[in-house]
Amino acid sequence: MTHPEELLAEYVDGSLEQDERAAVEAHLAGCEQCRDEVGAARRVRGALAALPEVDLPEGFRADRRARRVRPASGGRHERLRRTLVGVGAAAASIAAIVGVAVLIGNGGGGSSSPSATSGGGVHSAASTAYDKARVDQLANSLAATSTKDTFGSENTAGAQTRTPTSSRVGLEPDAPVPPRPSVTCIPGAGSLPKSAHPLQTISRATFNGTPASIGAYRVGHSIRVVVASRSDCSVLYTTSRPLR
């Protein structure tokens, strides 16, 4: 015998239409097991409805863990943050990386054009104006928050460049760079050694008002940041920091 379990829940709730109720009652007339179950279900239903609502514990902050999160605004922040956590960055690094994210481009929906996502990191139309001090700050932050192990082979932040030729910028300086309307040169291309590991690229920035691209790389045990003019790809500024 099949038992109309779906209907039995509603039967106990008293929410069945008349014809369905009649059908259930016909079944119950011939099924002791279901009669027992309906009786039991009725009793517990009352007990469950009488369960008191519990108060939040004294001093409990429901958002305590949420407070450490920056709201995801499209995934880039989250990808960068999670990658670093995933490969073992210290908890303190997260705050610093978030700080870097603020530095590079404030959160809240980076509005970079799709073709500009040639590198990892965070883009924002709002704060891409750089000067020497700000580039130095970027280099300092990256050096402080990365360890030799942080940017390993699993690092997607570093490997987000979409050049089909290679994920290592500068590896083959004469390889054709696919035309991208908003980027005319890869910062540091040709001037970086083969082992350079790209960390972040800001394709559309300004440096002291000049249209520029900024690339941050790990080169051996150092962080190097290269600022290149977007018009003629000359290097406007470069700086490096040793990793701790």
Added chain:
Amino acid sequence: MAGDTPDRDLVFRSTAGDRFAFAELVRRHERRVYNLAYRMLGREEDARDATQDAFMIALRKLSSFRGDAAFSTWMHRVTVNACYDILRKRKREPGELPEEVEEGPSHPDHAETTALSVDVGRALLRVPFEFRAPLVLHDVQDLPYDEIAEILGVPVGTVKSRIHRGRVALAAALGERFGHPRTSEERTNR
């Protein structure tokens, strides 16, 4: 923050980085979330963890919440999943009674209701997880079947049959209290 700002607007502002908007969302939903977690998990410590996890996950995933469902529906789902993760982490089979379940007041002179609630709360933890969630959502939190179906991502018919099975399992776990000498025969889970 106006108390009548719709959840949808608070969600939108939260994704734009407005932390006050998110704080308001938390204020509105924390009690329900905590109660759901408490009834699912049975221990204050676990309920605290699940609640804080749920809001953290919600904030992180907020941009992927499209808003075609109600925020509270989505938040319930996040909470149920957070509860499940807590149970898995503690390596207990859902449905197995945790040894450290809280001993509530059960003095003879307490009101019958109070002692019964403690028993029901503890017996709930013996109900298999997949029955317990719809049971709590429907019989404790008064949510309608179709919303529960949305929360759990299962058909409405499945919700209804699990609620029935959950009630039967709960009654069996409470066996003596209802003076039911023989327990119901165990049926296979659906």
